[in-house]
Amino acid sequence: DQQVKQNSPSLSVQEGRISILNCDYTNSMFDYFLWYKKYPAEGPTFLISISSIKDKNEDGRFTVFLNKSAKHLSLHIVPSQPGDSAVYFCAAVMEYGNKLVFGAGTILRVKS
Amino acid sequence: NAGVTQTPKFQVLKTGQSMTLQCAQDMNHNSMYWYRQDPGMGLRLIYYSASEGTTDKGEVPNGYNVSRLNKREFSLRLESAAPSQTSVYFCASSANGGSYNEQFFGPGTRLTVL
Numbered sequence: 001d002q003q004v005k006q007n008s009p010s011l012s013v014q015e016g017r018i019s020i021l022n023c024d025y026t027n028s029m030f031d032y033f034l035w036y037k038k039y040p041a042e043g044p045t046f047l048i049s050i051s052s053i054k055d056k057n058e059d060g061r062f063t064v065f066l067n068k069s070a071k072h073l074s075l076h077i078v079p080s081q082p083g084d085s086a087v088y089f090c091a092a093v094m095e096y097g098n099k100l101v102f103g104a105g106t107i108l109r110v111k112s
Numbered sequence: 113n114a115g116v117t118q119t120p121k122f123q124v125l126k127t128g129q130s131m132t133l134q135c136a137q138d139m140n141h142n143s144m145y146w147y148r149q150d151p152g153m154g155l156r157l158i159y160y161s162a163s164e165g166t167t168d169k170g171e172v173p174n175g176y177n178v179s180r181l182n183k184r185e186f187s188l189r190l191e192s193a194a195p196s197q198t199s200v201y202f203c204a205s206s207a208n209g210g211s212y213n214e215q216f217f218g219p220g221t222r223l224t225v226l
Contacts, residue, residue: 004154034214043116043202043217044155089154098143098162098206099170100215102154 006103019077023090030092038087116218133188135203142208144186148199
């Protein structure tokens with residue numbers, strides 16, 4: 001049973017527009033959430049994270065929103081750029097833990 | 113500073129053969145991990161090592177063994193490869209601390225078992 005779910009396998013967005021990637025989780029013990037970005041033939045790289053005590057974290061063009069009551073988080077990319085085209089993984093971890101639980105990933109394609 | 117390195121990049125095995133995937137990190141991290149990535153499944157933790165001399169099972173440990181050779185190196189061994197172990201394998205490392213630490217990933221090893 002997947003504890004972290006990314007229900008959209010792919011997303012296509014026009015350059016300059018907003019990209020919204022969604023992630024749902026089932027385990028209420030998760031209290032830290034991360035987004036990783038992965039290009040083909042490379043390992044995932046950390047993008048942005050959020051603690052469960054916050055509902056928003058922003059880093060440049062990337063913003064992550066957390067809705068604990070809905071067990072839902074989303075990654076917003078504004079404005080989207082062609083170089084953002086990659087697979088995005090949502091991941092979750094429990095406090096003081098180091099076992100990441102990943103979602104299946106969403107392929108983002110930004111069209112120029 | 114190379115970060116996390118993995119060898120080999122690609123490998124083809126026949127069913128029943130054995131092999132060891134190598135991983136090394138130069139960031140002085142205490143924790144190291146092995147994941148596999150399969151289509152539609154995301155990354156799943158195979159084994160991890162919280163510190164030199166310790167290892168623990170992750171979500172999918174069956175068919176694998178690991179060795180934390182020293183602080184830098186963490187190897188993954190397939191004793192008798194099966195087609196179900198065809199996957200992309202990623203090694204990662206992280207520092208230890210009181211709360212969560214970001215994991216840094218290697219470039220991966222693409223393994224095919226025929």
